[in-house]
Amino acid sequence: MIAQVLKESRVIVNVGSGGVGKTTVSAALALGAALQGKKSLVMTIDPARRLANALGIESAQFGSDRPFEVDASRFEALGLSCEGRFFAMMLNHKETFDRLVDRYAPTPEGAESLKENPWYKQMSTALAGAQDYMAVSRLHELVETGEFDLIILDTPPTANALDFLEAPERLIGMLNFQPLQWFQRKVTDDGSQAGRLLRWGSSSLLRAMGRVTGKEVIDDITQLLQELGGLYDGFRLHAEQTWKLLRAPDSRFFMVTAPQRASVLEALFFQRRLLEAKMPFEGFWVNRMPGYLRHEGDWRAATGQETSASVEEIRSALEALPSAVDTTEYNAKIAKELHSYYDFVRHNAELAEREVVFLQERALGKPFVGLLPLVNEEIHDLAGLARLSQLLLQDGVPASFEKKEADS
Amino acid sequence: MLEHLLSKQLIINMGKGGVGKSAISAMIARVAASQGKRVLVCEVNAKERMSQLLGGTPPEQDDSLEQIWTINERISAVNIQPAPAMKEYIVQVLHMRLLYNLVFENRVMRYFLRAVPGLQELIFIGKVWFHVEEDKHKGAPRFDLVILDAPATGHGLALLRIAKVVMDTVPAGPMRQAAEKIQKMLQDPKRTCINLVSLPEEMPTNETVELYHKLRDELKMPMGSLFLNQWPRHPLDPESPMHPMSKSGIEEAFDTLRVEAKQDPLLWPMALAADGGLHRLNKAREYLLELLKEVGLPTYTLPRFSQDDEHDLTQLTASLAKSWSQSKPLLASDIKDFERGEKSA
Incomplete structure (x- = not known):
């Protein structure tokens, strides 16, 4: 199923709260597409340094807002045949914002003056929603170039999952609100009754706001807003195209989540929001499922074997081992702890599975739910990423050993 | 250590999203x-967590000025929201109720104020400042301690940085005056301390080191402790790792038999589970070591607990609070013992 999705899509957007491994899943999906012969790109916000290193991309290049190719020789070294090409890049919001200003400001002088406004710098980096707007803008730019078969966007971590959907419209709205147009028109005193009223209205409004923020701030902001106002048409057009792109038939949204109640509830909430916004929602990845891959590459064997051994049996088994330490006291203790830790691990796996069921029961429609294992090593090299890609291409790992038992 | 932390008037807990700041x-x-x-306890424009x-x-949610709610006799909470916080600032701090009613009830004006870069952050942190200073009766503070459960890294930093940004950008006026007071409070080590919350994993560790340097070197904020969740x-x-650096005798004993244990059909799944667990613990120790070296704040490790239907979160925080109040933090000076592998409980 995922192999098919990777074949058919042009854009995949991965959303989810922080700390669920969204970046790794995004990179592995892009790599999976490349292994299948596509020219793919993963766009990320703030990857772990080791992941950047793993992809063989210098951090200076990575921060430059441009795609960099993972060298084909790195695949050969791993014995992987990569039919396609694999690129990665890290977003740089300021550069994207600057480029948009250059592109949409009415004049080059206007663009320069805007970029020099002390509040502009604040805005392009700190303004709530600017990050999200920039991420989708950059995505749009890169899709426009037609250079890639598939682009995977790892969305910025947000305090509130809604930011990603609302922020761009908020940013656009800010550029288009009524009082701003008063400032832009610089109400002139044409002597008419209406003109005088309007002038009085806008200046008393400014005075009132000045009492809250201070007059200097109002002057600076007024200027900033005047200049930004010139960008409105361009920004709006750009945003509209971007949203059209996200809703296109060859775009897909995946929600990445962890098998914990808080994370699952957020994922469900966000699925509803995506559907309300008419975004093409494809499914969920539940990442870091415990109980799998306890031993690298060998989850099936590790979880398929059920043991109902008692502490006493385990102790005898330990003593029967040729090189077991010759301390019965230790063996007894180890036996007890092995037993109780195994129960603990199984209990955690069961809890996680319950969360998956909870998710499946409450998700709207019958979306895809793929499970990805909790691994001992965090993924930090191309080989690890390639292993995850293989799992992704198989739609994740099967459901639990408990379930398998019940089924068989 | 605990006394040191609890003697403050303002404690700010910072960290990446999902590490357990709340x-x-x-x-x-x-x-x-x-x-x-x-x-x-102040949450900022968040999905309210404190009731849980x-x-x-x-x-x-309503539009009244009093957004604070009482959890019990001694603990109150507030979830700071943009619109009510703005109203409170204008009415209570600037004493301009009429102005508010005339101008700011207007939806469009609210919009404008949201567009002023940084004003929202300033109002948020301003509200925190207001509660730290707030008097119930003359001279008696309403709260002895205000705890700010900061938003995730980027938004949290914006909150702590805004006062300085305003001071650098705005020469005079009410915004600047407010910023000066806030900055003074934030940088006063007698009144304020900033804790970091993280996990013993790769990304959170890197981000914590970065965050620490930004807070201490760039913003010159007084730093408190580091909390490592999900140890x-x-x-x-389970008895020995009270001290998260100790390598116990039983683990050494296991070392000698793990190879054979993995070939025994009975022991095999258990040995694998234990191996995986030991592996994760050793990784966690590596990150702890890195954090002690790079950050060096007094560090508390707190156990991972599963949040499920059976366990009430309220009970979990209660037991966490109890074990924490009796524990000692790890210090940078423990590194040597750790490297020798000799540190024990």
């Missing part, structure tokens, strides 16, 4: 309350 905030609030302090963590039912359980010896 749980730590709730835990500190409980311990402070158990010592007789009146505590206010501390018990109680939050009030319906993995020791697979073989």
